[in-house]
């Protein structure tokens with residue numbers, strides 16, 4: 001399928017602007033065809049106007065979005081090898097990883113279709129009237145969640161499929177009943193176009209109104225800011241840098257009518273090594289850590305960026321094995337030159353510090369022409385780590401810093417000094433856990449997910465997953481961007497008081513025609 005390089009506004013192609021750009025193949029450091037047209041402000045406006053119309057039409061017609069989500073999954077699969085080939089060229093990610101990511105993407109779409117079919121996600125609550133209640137009558141009150149309206153979504157560079165055009169944000173926003181306007185990540189515009197065209201085909205097959213989906217390109221901040229500032233945008237989904245996420249959050253809050261921004265902006269994912277685990281499994285933990293640090297060339301928001309343990313022979317043993325594994329790790333191609341340059345700059349800054357030691361680095365020299373990064377292990381003392389906040393900043397890439405604590409108190413001081421992160425990991429025995437109960441309670445206030453005897457990379461997509469955390473990990477710690485609960489970001493409660501039964505949405509009618517779970521007069525029931 002030949003790429004056209006145009007924006008997709010509703011069901012139509014659009015290329016009004018004169019600014020164009022091309023994708024780069026990071027593995028060859030060469031531009032790829034075709035030219036992509038950066039969206040103009042008029043195209044941003046057209047996309048949101050159509051989205052608002054589509055939202056109103058779908059609300060009026062009580063549209064079922066499950067078939068649309070399933071159609072998108074089918075259309076993505078039907079793209080076949082062409083999608084994987086283009087994504088591999090644009091991102092430098094290996095085919096096996098992209099095949100896995102495609103599976104996750106279509107799996108997420110089908111998972112949300114099921115959530116829509118089951119229907120209970122709307123959290124319906126019914127309190128029947130008690131007209132003769134004294135001293136005042138109780139009215140009939142019913143509440144449920146409905147879609148929030150057009151959502152602006154930013155494709156992430158590090159998940160060109162699963163967190164991009166048809167990724168978790170898009171799937172959950174559509175499942176909640178919202179049209180989406182997606183800003184394609186400029187590092188993989190061709191992959192974005194292929195997926196965007198698949199969604200457009202699915203929208204037509206599922207008879208969605210034009211405007212349920214638009215795809216806009218751009219390499220300048222203007223496009224993203226215009227989307228967030230557009231008066232018809234109702235919410236924003238974003239995965240990327242703290243700088244980008246914060247800029248969009250500030251722009252959304254500076255609107256005359258601020259809108260919610262769900263930005264996931266990264267994390268250092270600290271790993272705490274407790275004495276029992278170090279004594280029994282130092283080598284195995286080191287092996288697992290090396291794999292987790294280098295997975296996907298470290299370009300995961302769950303990459304373990306800091307490892308903390310109490311100094312001693314066991315920690316030395318772990319360090320020595322980790323050193324060997326890091327040296328054996330071959331350099332890998334990063335997603336784009338900007339990410340590689342940021343990685344190298346951040347590493348150099350740490351390496352230049354007098355309190356940081358470079359313990360190990362990939363033995364093989366990275367090839368610049370292939371946008372490759374070396375894997376690195378750094379180390380420092382807990383006192384220095386606590387004194388210098390720069391040492392706890394995220395370095396996006398395949399590196400980690402080992403922190404040697406002198407006591408259990410220092411281990412806890414490090415946990416207490418953390419900012420908000422997505423995850424924290426504890427390696428220990430059950431006795432360790434009991435003894436370090438205070439560490440667990442400190443971490444509960446710092447992160448969204450605590451992992452015991454595992455590694456933070458690899459986020460299971462399931463109803464109980466929480467992929468989020470206190471700021472600066474995200475701009476809203478109440479919500480997750482992975483798993484079925486992600487739908488709640490793009491829904492808003494509406495309460496109907498005193499309505500006649502026939503005028504209520506089906507989910508709130510007495511007969512419960514959708515057979516969903518509801519809280520009726522305080523009891524959870526499907527009756």
Ligand code: NAP
Nearest residue numbers: 157218219220221224225240241244247264265266301396
């Ligand atoms: P990014 O710079 O945050 O960009 C992500 C998207 O947001 C792009 O579409 C970008 O569009 C837009 N954007 C960024 N800043 C903006 C602003 N001030 N105003 C309007 N739009 C803005 O992320 P990236 O290019 O993927 O990688 C850069 C760094 O982000 C990495 O080195 C890493 O530190 C971090 N990152 C974090 C995660 C994570 O999982 N949290 C994932 C990927 C990257 P334009 O390019 O058109 O401006």
